[in-house]
Amino acid sequence: MTDSKHSNDQKISEIQALRLRLKELEKSESKRKKVEKELIETEQRLYSIIGGSPIPAFMIGKDHKIIYWNKALEELSRIQAREVIGTRQQWRAFYSKKRPCMADLLVDHKIEDVSKWYNDKYIKSNLLDEAYEATDFFPELGEKGKWLRFTAAIIRNAAGELIGAVETLEDISGRKKAEAALLSAHEGLENSVQLRTAELAKANEALLTELMERHRTQQALKQTTDHLSLILESLPIVSYTRKADGDFGITYVSNTIEEITGYPAQRFIEEEGFWKDHIHPDDRQRVLTELQAERKKGTHRFGYRFRIMDDSYRWFSDYWRIIRPTADSSTYIIGAWQDVTEDKRIRQEGELRLQQMIQTHKLTALGEVVAGVAHEINNPISFIGYNVPVLEEIWNTVEEILTAKGLTHPTWKKKGLSQHDVFQSMREIIDAFKIGGNRINRVITSLKEFSRSDETTPKKPVAISDVIQGALIIVGAQVRMTVSQIDQDIAKNIPSINGHFQKIEQVIANLLINAHQAIAVGKKGRIVIRCHYIERLKAVVVEVEDNGRGIEREIIDHIFDPFFTTRRDRDGTGLGLSISYGLIKEHHGIISVLSRTGVGSRFTVYLPVDGQTNVSLYPAMLCIDSNVKYLKQLKANFVDAVIWRSEPKDKVEDIISFIEEHPEVDIVASEICLKGFDGWKLLEMIRRHYPLLPVILYSSDKKAIKQPEEITNIPDLVLHKPFNIDKLQKIIRDLGRQRL
16 A cells, blocks of 8 residues: 555656656747747848848858848849849849959958959958958949949858858949049149130230220320229229329329229328338339339339238239320329239249240250260279279289388388388278279269150169169269258169159159258258158159258148249249159159148159059048047048057057058047057157158047156147047148148
8 A cells, every 4th residue: 555655656746747847848949939039030130221221232151142132232233132142143243254253252261362353453441350342343334334342241150150241332433423523624724724824915915905095095085084984994904193293193093993902092092192102112212213204205114013902912014104185284194003913923934934945955955064074084984993903903913022022121211111001001092093983983874864865765674772872972962061861761672663764863853952952051951761662552652851841831732833932032943843743744653742841841752663554642541549430430521531440469560561551641640548559659659750740649538648758749639539520620621631
């Protein structure tokens, strides 16, 4: 009985345990279904987000089959998703023949093939790991083709395994068209200016003829100012009358004077001495003297500067004659003022062009003279160069004989000579002959290069390091008048470029002279010459940097304009930089300038190695931060922003290397609290290597904003984050950008 009861209790216990286990399994199954449902909903939301995005995109699996093809891509490619989902035909949207897309290359880990298919059109993304960006033209898209910027990135699961790739696209055809339209508009503007200049010259000639005719007509008019004004107010000149004696007081001025000077006509009539007091002090006495002296002739023309309302001066042409309407009436002067400021500028440019032609002829003649002098010097120096080795060989033989047999010869003591001193002096003299001969040979070579004309000579390989040394030989002595230190940072293994040696040498020499002239006399002048090769541009870059007075922002946009100069009073023609610009453009390169008043200037020359491919660059602002969201905000507000996402492995030297490889960077904006280093150390390093580069530091940490005691350099600006973007934009405008 007891055993039976025990057996029943055991069965009941087992049944209860099974029921409990069953409940646990039901709960586990319910939880599994809930997680599975949430996963499906998450996946559906993800596809909905991608599908509803206005940015064209597609996804492929690791087997290259299309997983997703969103609506925006359907509209762009005109290929429905149902046609390609599950296929490997993603290439159809962009190419006429089958070829891998960037997403395909990333899935296959064929990073080395990206350059094969996309050449120099791609870059590694600064924002995403395992992602690449590229820009290209796709003639198959639309009626006339489209420009696209596309980004491809690898997709991994939670375990880090590659499951596919996603590629997004952005249509930038409108921006490309705008850039082309802007270039076309600029060329049209230049043509319009030339046409307008010619029309103005013809108009002035016609105007003078009309003025003379009107003067003859006015002899029959009445003396009153009211009648004169009815005819003269409509003329594009300022008509006036004045007394012919005494103080030459003005009795009438046409209202056109207000358009030119800002002063109403009544002030000339009512205020005694108003006209005289507004003539430039340097011209005043001459004008008054001529007005008195030329009265007897009855007519006169002269020019002078007149101060207008904004305190600037305009050039006036003043033509007058004495009129006596009848024999019994008094005489008076009738005249015309004409603003000839623009005409005078055009005439000055014409004179400068004439001077340019004269200078060209002088340089041509100088080249012939230099070639002749080099030839004449070359003959005797060749004789010297040939005989110095002979002399050295003879002396070596004589020295052996004297050493062996002439130690006790009485002549040594009689002449007061030391055998050792004689031997040493002779060796020094022979070495001096060698050094002097080599130097003269280098000078002769430089003179020949200077005098050589390359106008009809085809381009040939040119070593830029040799060009720099040649320029230093030509202008080095002149530059060292104000420069105490010339540093050269010439990289090794720089490839030769296809070009003209003499023309590039002329540019470098001109930049060196400009740098020397920018340094005040008495200042410890320093010029740095850098030269290196940038692979991504396929170009050799030459930089000439000085610590001179710098260039004011108001004029930096005009320094490459012909005839623009700030040294007119010192015989400056304003042609040096414009000619240099033309010579570099002839080599399909570009020239840029970054300058800061009181700090110095840096001119950078970019020369493509092949001498044919145009170099295209735009000023850029380097933004450094560890906060990706903030970097994206800066990128959204500054189209020229270059993003650097800070990582713990980063070093200050990495930033310096980046700036060296990207000389278009002209402003650095950095968070102070970075992962690998802080902004203050970055400031110190930038100031050491690139003193002209503006640096803006910012941080949300008030303690970090305070400058450490050991930091000696001062940033251009320190901002507390978050800061107003409009304020930053204004600051950058005030700092000024690189002219590229």
